[in-house]
Amino acid sequence: MAESAGTASPVVISGLAVLSACGRGTEPLAAAVFEGVPAFGSVTRFDVSRRRATVAAENPLVTSLVEELALVIADAGERAGLTPAERADCPLLLAAHAEPSGVRSAAYQGAGALAAAVAAGAGLRRAPRAYTAGCVAASSAVADAATMVGSGRAERVVVAAGYLVDADYFALFDAGGALADDGRVRPFSAGRRGLLLGDAVVAVVVESAAAQRNRGARAVAELVGWGRAGDAHHVCRPRPDGVGLARAIRAALDRAGLTPADIGYINANGAGSVMADAAESAALRRAFGDRATEVPVSSTKSVHGHALEASALLELVATVLAVRERRLPVNAGFLGPDEDCPLNLVREPNRETPTRYALSLNSAFGGANTALLVGAA
Known part of the structure; x- marks a missing residue:
């Protein structure tokens, strides 16, 4: 069933920081997604000579x-204007599965131990919470953070996520x-052949609008709705x-008090899978009706790859950049239309649009679906 409860206080994103295959910081990520320049190349981190695919980001x-x-946690806190003491007192919600170099080591005790090590390294005093629910781990953490802040249980929360392309996965x-195996991700395109993995290490500060204003800080974006x-x-x-994803989308819209007509851009899950892309297209038609063929859609995975537990947070940052800069990320790798995916795909670079609200969608194995809805600050 879908989650769709309201909140008592407006929620904002007051700081964000990112490392991806595009580079360190939001500027390289923005340049790559708005121009549609993929970050994929031959894998060098481990041996892929016996693999079908040999490419990652x-x-x-x-x-x-x-x-x-x-x-990235320290950088996000600094960009939010937090003092070291304010950042240290933030709860940490971390989406990650493992340290790639230590997956098999005796020192690695699981995601909880990783979260504790990250909190200690970032100087955060409160016990962290770990999320390992695959491709919706980070978006689930964002929804929980927004609920904590919106209900008054916390003034602000740090959400972080990380995945580095590793040999096991x-x-x-x-x-x-x-x-x-053709080295490109082609979401919603005819001839698409699957996903490619990519690095992502991301952190955002989720904060109540009142606390942000009281500090004299500026919000990066509003987090106006979320659904699972x-x-x-x-x-x-x-x-x-696509029934499950459609319910998540409707829950996010209901929470925000918005309709499909209000949404100016959708950053789709769009992993490049034949079945998954078709199912997501069906979900958009179910949730948006005729508007599904009008609203601009793209998947930034076509540029930065799929970062597993961290993917949703990286894509949320890309969606925030789209709203903030009023440009749309390109759906790269497109070869031709697929009748199962009748969407208004963003194919031209640096397309400008006055986007006030945008959705970031994610789906995971087992039928888990999330929708995060952001608005311009």
Whole structure:
């Protein structure tokens, strides 16, 4: 069933920081998604000579996941204008599955231990919460953070997420035939051949609008709605009619008091899978009706890749950038229309639009679906 309760206080995003294969910071990410320049290249982090696919979106300058997460958390806090003491007192909600170099090591004790190490490295005093629910881990954390802030249980929350392309998950997706063997992600396109993995280390500060104003800080964006819904159709195949994702979208719209006509852009889950992209298109038709063929849609995974637990947070940042800069990310890799995906795909670079509200959508194995709705600050 879908989640759709209201909140007592407006919620904003007051700071964000990102590392991706496009570079460190929001500027390289913005340039890549608005111009539609993919960050994919030959994998160098581990041996792929015996794999079907040999391409991912890596950042060659990353150190360890714990260190990178500590850096983006500090950067997001600084950009939000938080003092070290204010940042240290924030709850941390972390979406991540493992330190790639330590997956098999005796020192690694699970996601909870990773979250504790990140909190300690970032100087956060409160016990962290870890999320490992696959591709909706980070969006679930954002929804929980917004609920905590909107209900008055916290003034502000740090949400962080991290994934660095690793040999284990690369092998798993490659063996299942999920990785695109032509080296490109082509969401909603005819001839699409699957997903490609990508690095992402991201942090955002979710805060009450009142606390942000009292500090004299500026909000980056409003977090006006969120919805979650499960359909449990299959362990890995999406429900073809998109009912679960449509319910999540409606919950986010209802929470914000908006209609499909208010939405100016959708950053779709769009992993490049034949079945998943068709199911998401069906969900958009179910939730938006005739508006589904009018609202601009793209998937930024076509540029930065799929970052698993961190993907939803990276895509939320890209969606915030679209609203803030009034430009639309390109749906890169497009070859031609697919009759199962009759959407208004963004294909031209640096397309300008006065987007006031935008959706960021994510779906995961097992039928988990989320929708995050942001507005211009």
